[in-house]
Amino acid sequence: MERTVVRCAEGHVFTAASFPMQKAERLGPGRLIRCPRCARLRSVVPVVLEKH
Numbered sequence: 223m224e225r226t227v228v229r230c231a232e233g234h235v236f237t238a239a240s241f242p243m244q245k246a247e248r249l250g251p252g253r254l255i256r257c258p259r260c261a262r263l264r265s266v267v268p269v270v271l272e273k274h
């Protein structure tokens with residue numbers, strides 16, 4: 223299963239399984255996912271990892 227690195231509205235970075243990219247594009251820039259640091263649903267955005 224592919225995992226996506228995401229960042230919540232509070233700045234916490236974590237990985238989410240099967241981030242619904244297509245729905246995210248349709249609904250807007252963010253997506254509600256449970257943040258393990260906030261312990262609640264947060265609006266998150268996918269983090270683009272820079273290639274070196």
Ligand SMILES: [Zn+2]
Nearest residue numbers: 230234257260
């Ligand atoms: Zn968080």
